[in-house]
Amino acid sequence: MTALTPSSFWILTVLASGRRHGYEIMREATEASEGSVSLKVATLYAALERLERDGLLIADGEEVVAGRNRRYYRLTDAGATRLAQEVELLERSAKAARKRLPSGAVTKGAAWA
Template sequence: MSEATYFILAALLDGPLHGYAVIKRVQELSGGRVGLAVGTLYGALERMTDGGLIEVDREEVVAGRPRRYFRATASGRESVQEEAGRLAAAAAVVTGRTAASKRPASGTGPAAAAGAVVIA
């Protein structure tokens, strides 16, 4: 799943949004790291609609211009949850190794020098 798809689905988890609101919500959720251009957004929304991840919730006219609201489908919600789990598992591989590398190896350090047994 692309990063844009992931964050668009995440943005729609709280309910339907129109395009500009999706762009703003993606920026908020990513801490400003992911910015979507309008063309990128609407291309992604079309692909995601065709793929059954999202659907049009409703349309309204605001200031004479049509505004389309999108919502995540059950399949879209399931897909983003699975991707979040996959990302968490992948991150755990690295964060687990980082935490382990900070612990002193058994038999080293000041406690071992004093004759204590170190259990990591």
């Protein structure tokens, strides 16, 4: 299993709480990642196409709001499973790395030189 890209991880994370349109996904991914991911429009839609092709999400309706077309997306069961697997992988990786940190190492808000 290949690790998800940060963009894909945060898109799936946002969709785990329900159906969203593109702008909501961009905004919520930035918020949920505490600013570590800031999706651009082209990046978002390329990732959405890839994730849909991989069966991890599906388009779930469209509507016109203020003259603009909004396409909604939602997580599939396979997408929810893949996200859960990724979370487990990240947790195991963090645990293994934490064990190797020198005692007394700063682990919260650490800046790397």
